[in-house]
Amino acid sequence: MTTFTTHTLDTAPADAKPILQAALKGYGFLPNLYAAMSEAPAILEGYTTLSGIFDKSNLSATERQIILMTNNRLNGCEYCMAAHTTLSQMAGVNEDTIEALRKGTPIADPKLEALRQLAIAMNEKRGWLSEAQIEAVLAAGYTRQNILEVILGTALKTMSNYTNHIAETDLDAAFVPNHWTDPTT
Template identity: 50%
Template sequence: MAEFTTYSIETAPAGSQSILAKAKSKYGYVPNLLGNMAESPALLEAYVTLAGIMNKTCLNEEERQVIMLTNSRLNECGYCMAAHTSVSQMADVPTDVIEALRTDRPINDVRLEALRTFSVAIHQTRGNPTEEQINAFLSVGYTKETILEIVLGTAFKVISNYTDHLTSIEIDKAYAVNAWSIAQTQVA
């Protein structure tokens, strides 16, 4: 398999340097995900742009993390599972919700469980959920806008999850405590 470089601000291609500098300013370090994405300035820019757009959705942070963790688990992305677990903890997402998402178990909160279940349906059907799945999702108070924002979240996670698969990203020290593997997922 091809070896990819985890770039620093100084070693990154010119088109990626300012994006990495902004990340370092925000986090205090350059996350390895972004360092690996820096190989392609266009990919890196797309990812950070979509991250900002995700924050403009009608979804709150807990709901966004449900979508992120659900897709990262389905795509078996250890890096993103560790990172989004850490982000969820910092955002005070309840521990039982995080654990359910990491182990593919139902969430006790009916509305969040509907979000998790519908996110799975969007992912597994490649955007072709049944009318019954759509109606079940809408019946708990979500909207058509939310349906399309799940599509956005799914696309956002494809970028990072596939990058992890291709480039074998080393988990940052900040996320290491939340390392994850598919073996932790409940077998259905």
């Protein structure tokens, strides 16, 4: 089997080092996802840049985590489910919402559930949404802008989930308390 390197600041390619140093400063540790992505500095830069752009969307922290965690679950990314559970907790996302996202069950808030359903449809149908699916999320109070922002979050998770799958990224100690196992594997 092909193995991928989980780089350190010392072993990472030069173009990845400034991004890794910023991550170390921001998180207090170097996330293994970033260490794996640093093999290709362009994906690391793309992921961190896109993450920053997604944070500027018109969606709340809870809404962004709904999109990210829904994609993590659907893509079976154990690393990202644990990481985003931790990030959701830090952002003050309701524990019942986090638990629903981890289990793939409905969220009690109808508007947030409509967003979760949109994220599911976007992932599973690869963007080929029906008019009824679009109208349902608009009726729940979201906008066309928000629909496009779901695509942004889905793209972000494709980058990290797929990297974790091929690199078999080890879970960081900070995320171990929120370990998640994909029930479909």
